[in-house]
Amino acid sequence: MARAFGADGIYIAGVQDKPLKNSIGKMVDAWGGPFWLEFTASPLSLLKSWKKERGRVVHLTMYGLPIKDVLNDPTFKDANILVVVGGEKVPWEYYKESDLNVAIGNQPHSEVAALAIFLDRIEAGSWESKSFQDAHLNILPSKKGKTVKQFDQKKKAI
Amino acid sequence: MARAFGADGIYIAGVQDKPLKNSIGKMVDAWGGPFWLEFTASPLSLLKSWKKERGRVVHLTMYGLPIKDVLNDPTFKDANILVVVGGEKVPWEYYKESDLNVAIGNQPHSEVAALAIFLDRIEAGSWESKSFQDAHLNILPSKKGKTVKQFDQKKKAI
Numbered sequence: 001m002a003r004a005f006g007a008d009g010i011y012i013a014g015v016q017d018k019p020l021k022n023s024i025g026k027m028v029d030a031w032g033g034p035f036w037l038e039f040t041a042s043p044l045s046l047l048k049s050w051k052k053e054r055g056r057v058v059h060l061t062m063y064g065l066p067i068k069d070v071l072n073d074p075t076f077k078d079a080n081i082l083v084v085v086g087g088e089k090v091p092w093e094y095y096k097e098s099d100l101n102v103a104i105g106n107q108p109h110s111e112v113a114a115l116a117i118f119l120d121r122i123e124a125g126s127w128e129s130k131s132f133q134d135a136h137l138n139i140l141p142s143k144k145g146k147t148v149k150q151f152d153q154k155k156k157a158i
Numbered sequence: 159m160a161r162a163f164g165a166d167g168i169y170i171a172g173v174q175d176k177p178l179k180n181s182i183g184k185m186v187d188a189w190g191g192p193f194w195l196e197f198t199a200s201p202l203s204l205l206k207s208w209k210k211e212r213g214r215v216v217h218l219t220m221y222g223l224p225i226k227d228v229l230n231d232p233t234f235k236d237a238n239i240l241v242v243v244g245g246e247k248v249p250w251e252y253y254k255e256s257d258l259n260v261a262i263g264n265q266p267h268s269e270v271a272a273l274a275i276f277l278d279r280i281e282a283g284s285w286e287s288k289s290f291q292d293a294h295l296n297i298l299p300s301k302k303g304k305t306v307k308q309f310d311q312k313k314k315a316i
Binding site for chain 2: 005027031064065067107139142147148
């Protein structure tokens with residue numbers, strides 16, 4: 001989902017979910033990339049080093065500030081943004097260490113939905129015209145039914 | 159999620175998931191409404207009668223047409239829209255009977271993400287300022303942390 005709406009990649013905290021990594025690899029192989037997945041055993045350290053060395057950090061939470069606060073903040077413009085998405089029990093440190101805590105509405109909702117809308121807004125809907133590299137499958141939009149075009153170009157290792 | 163982004167209610171096809179109904183009821187009780195959940199044993203009949211009597215039907219599928227086709231179609235303006243969301247194996251009849259098959263991008267993605275972005279676009283982001291009635295809990299947006307305001311108004315039956 002993150003890939004479809006413009007993210008470059010995703011870090012997963014906690015256990016190394018090999019089937020997830022395989023399934024993302026297969027998806028990128030079929031539908032194109034680039035898109036990466038990495039596991040991190042210390043997400044809070046990642047967050048801190050991202051802030052220091054790479055860019056800005058946004059934590060999505062229903063308790064946060066409106067998304068326009070990010071969109072209107074010049075320090076986020078063209079920045080590399082790390083988006084932190086968790087469940088209900090995100091530890092306090094993530095609220096504290098993130099550059100901004102942002103709510104996609106202050107109502108209960110799915111984290112997947114919040115991330116999708118965040119990416120859509122921050123990228124100004126650029127997913128609508130994004131093309132992926134080295135795809136073996138490509139959909140031709142249809143009024144009814146499913147039309148998929150196959151490519152037999154040389155496969156690239158993922 | 160559908161509630162947070164502007165849907166009036168949701169039909170669930172298949173088995174009557176009582177715990178889901180209870181959890182939606184509790185959410186509406188706490189965070190406000192109106193929002194309804196109904197089960198339907200015959201979703202295809204519902205779709206057909208919706209088209210005849212109530213409004214328009216959009217089926218979200220990665221194989222469909224761009225969302226601008228809905229946004230630019232005057233017959234969808236101010237219409238009651240039934241949004242059909244399924245998994246990978248949505249039967250052919252839903253493609254055929256829907257007024258439009260719409261893709262939120264022609265890339266693999268979560269149905270939850272697709273529905274969120276669809277609602278956001280079709281409602282022109284009106285969820286950002288939507289208020290819910292008879293809420294007992296309300297979030298005050300915070301820079302850091304969680305601030306929830308409680309109301310002790312008279313509870314309404316759901």
